[in-house]
Amino acid sequence: MRIFNTQNVIVLGLIGFGGFLGFWTLLSVSGLIPSLFLPSPASVIERFVFLLSHRFAGGTLIDHLWASMLRFGGGFGLAVLIGVPLGLLMGWFRLLDDIVTPLFDAVRFIAPIAWVPFAALWFGTGIGGPIMIIFAGAFPPCLINAYRGAKFADPRLIEAAQMLGTPDRRMITEILLPSAVPSIIAGLRISAGLGWQSLVGAELIVASTGIGYMMVQGQGNVSTTTVMAGMIGIGFIGMVIDIALRRVEEAILRRRGLSV
């Protein structure tokens, strides 16, 4: 008998969520914490539903989430488009590796939020600022995982490809890239998570729409339910992004006959 079949896993997940909500409800009805500091789940959900169809800070919750997702798409897309090819190239060309790695190792420890002043300075309130900050968060995992995936490609397959006379370009696109795909997808999941997180941080400061902006406005109005509704929206979209990437990962692994 398998305990961890799909159905049970879903049930266990629901137990976790239910327990959390129950604890939260208990805390807020007990009156130990004033409702301004910790709104009840019911009031948050009520606010969430309200914001879905009513404008707040220039748009509905959907509008804000959509604006955020566009920025996220821009920054994340850019990170993937630059990070993955660069990582693969570094995994194949030793010279490039030696040039880029020291610089990269220093820069990647700078938190994305640290770029905010420059983002504001360079891009004002335009779309460039948040995109740059998301990029700063999403780029390192893309590059690192593509690089590692290429570096740890099966040396026997590389030898086989060399023996077949495979030129550098094809080596990267047809041997290293497919070898690195599992690692790249894992990197994309981390990257999407970090990018989505830094987006909200960025919007707290530079944007004039978006879920982060909405939360700042909520805070300004001392509407903690709005802030929490925003948090739910962020968590939900983050989860959807991750589930989508996990699906891609599973599909690719299955195609190769590797079990998931």
Next chain:
Amino acid sequence: MGAIRFDNVGRIYGTKQDGFEALKGVNLDIADREFMAVVGPSGCGKTTCLRFVAGFDQPTSGIVSVDGVQVTKPGPDRAVVFQQFALMPWKTVCENIELGLRNKGVPKAERIKKVNDILALMSLTSYADAFPHQLSGGMQQRVSIARAYVLDPEVLLMDEPFGALDAQTRVVMQEELVRLARRNPRTVMFITHAVEEAVYLADRVAIMARQPGRVKEIIDIRSVREAERWDDHEKIEDVMDLESFVHLRTQIWRSLRQEKAMEIA
């Protein structure tokens, strides 16, 4: 063209001072279009030698050359059939076989024809669009052989290519290889553990010894085969029954046996 020469070749793993001496003073000449089988106990350095010719590894002393030119890097003029297949798991059988031809710039129509021919020869036609993980070990090995054959290389390097095959398929592949080798001779370095296989296929058999790895003895098969007209027999079992075959086989067995006995002593 494709004469292989090992000139006093040595290979030390680790540092020169306290490294492991895998090969020492290996001398071996494989003539153009000669079929050389290499036998020897496990770990004597057969694969290491083959990797030098393929250009995957360099000796720490001595020189390995093909047609008088020192080998420095791998290339499609020296096709390899690997001990562990080494097929691209994300490419279909057809794509795996086609890769080398694409790299050579062979036009599409010609590629398709060549791939189809080799698929038929290897009885793989119905698996053209399968992925390696969907095939048995024996079938994967056939794909790996097809991938090398299709390049029609000067030099064919085969590392226990029939090791993963069942007895029947193995015999078919051996007979096929003999037919190919007689019709379109190539320089072949063929590593095997099976002494019968070596005697049946090769022009000469190099026997290697261990600790340190070296070529201990070279047995000429070709002169006997031609004198006794082995090739008149179509089936491998008929050849294996011939007295001249049994005699050579026993000679090689004995040489390998001595090696084992010395190790135990």
